[in-house]
Amino acid sequence: MAEALKDLYNYNLISKIANEITNVYSNFNRDTFIEKIFDEKWEDKTLKERMRHITICLGELLPSNYEESIEILSSILNKFPTNQLSSIIYPDFVEVYGLEHWDQSMEALELFTQHSTSEFAVRPFIVQDQERMMAQMLKWSTHHNEHVRRLASEGCRPKLPWGMVLKNLKLDPTPILSILENLKEDESLYVRKSVANNLNDISKDHPNLVLKIAKEWYGKNPNTNWIIKHACRTLLKKGNIEALTIFGFQTTNAINIENFQLQSDKIEIGEDLNFSFKIHSDEPTSIKIRIEFAIDYVKAKGNRTKKIFKISENTIEKDKTLSYNKSHSFKNLSTRKHYPGQHTISLLINGAECGSCDFIVE
Known part of the structure; x- marks a missing residue:
């Protein structure tokens, strides 16, 4: 039987986190942390509930100074494999405790996303100050690291699965477009998938906007062509004539x-x-x-x-x-x-x- 996704957060991982923190911060109470994590409600918690529970427990036992806590968490990142879903607790810590510490939080999210993903953690920052956060994400869209470039797109998807809906961007997605413009020819498939998914999200509420972009972008670059085809999948499934025509599927009775x-x-x-x-x-x-x-x-x-x-x-x-x-x-x-x-x-x-x-x- 396959292991439940929530069991990524298990005793071995929590013990390792506790040990690594103790190595760099001697005042960390390892035993109390583990005891707090595995309380009587642990087994019933979902993946996201376990993640947030770990975050709160860390917040109770790490220094009250946010910058100090971020330095501690940043220093142990390399002790764990990269690109692990379990490491999403680090950006989650920023989401919970970092909204009033903008500069430090931006540096942390940029770092943490290279080890897991900060796509959920950036969203409260967008809600708090959309203009400022979207400017930051525009900057990230030109970053040398593909994980950071992906964050620029994935984090502002209007309807990101598992993430809060960004109501303002759902109503008016135009602030997203300059970010996607920077990424439309990206060499990384990881990034291109995110751009396509972002456009697909937008197409559900603004089909004419995505059709306009598709017509402007399609046929100029193989990477962009891939994005547009994947981005129009919902429109194609709905039998949208304009979308079908872009890709050469003509109406016929024959x-x-x-x-x-x-x-x-x-x-x-x-x-x-x-x-x-x-x-x-x-x-x-x-x-x-x-x-x-x-x-x-x-x-x-x-x-x-x-x-x-x-x-x-x-x-x-x-x-x-x-x-x-x-x-x-x-x-x-x-x-x-x-x-x-x-x-x-x-x-x-x-x-x-x-x-x-x-x-x-x-």
Whole structure:
């Protein structure tokens, strides 16, 4: 059985943190720290709750002088592997205790993000003083370290998963754009993914703005092209005609779905839905096609909600036929629970629905 993510924070890690702090700060009460961490509520705490609990315990036992505490935490960073989710406690300390110590906190966040990520910790600073913090992030967007450049984008995503929604940037994302402009040709895939995700966030509330950027940026640099394609994924799934056109997926009535069938029109929760179909083209020239399927899921209250899944992107020639055999799992997941009832599966070509079948989940 896979280890729960929250168990990254375990006795071995806490003991090592306590030992390393004691080595540089002799007044640190190692035993009290460990006792405070593993209280009677520890086992029930989620990952984020454990992280914040560790932060608070550190705040109670480190020096009351914030700058001193940051120096202590900074000095032990190299004793731990880099790029570890567990090390997010260090930027979290800045988030909790550093809002009134701007300069020291900026230096700390820049350092700590190179060992884990400060993407959550910067957000209260944005809320406190958006103009000042966005100026700092614009500066970070030209940093030599890819982790710091990524922070410039990831930290100001309007809808960062697990992070607080940045309501002002959700309403008006224009302060973000100069940061993304600096990163649009970045050599680091790590950074480019963040830029794409930021734009995808923006597209959910400001699709026309992202379409405008996509048209201006696309076709000028391979790295930028990758960003734009990934950034437009929500628009593409929604069948947005402008987005599809940018990437060469044209509206057509000359693409036909043939022999669309389900292996069974009844399945049980936990089984796979198996289906097959063929695509035939009557277009006079070759045409790019984006092939997707959508499932209208039955929800707990009996209503249905649609989810779209990409199959492939391809080019089809006149009078050619492409054949597909696919399966889709109806196993319950932490992110999706299945319910019995009549579902519908539909095929989409370049955003347009081209056929559907009903089936029963039992």
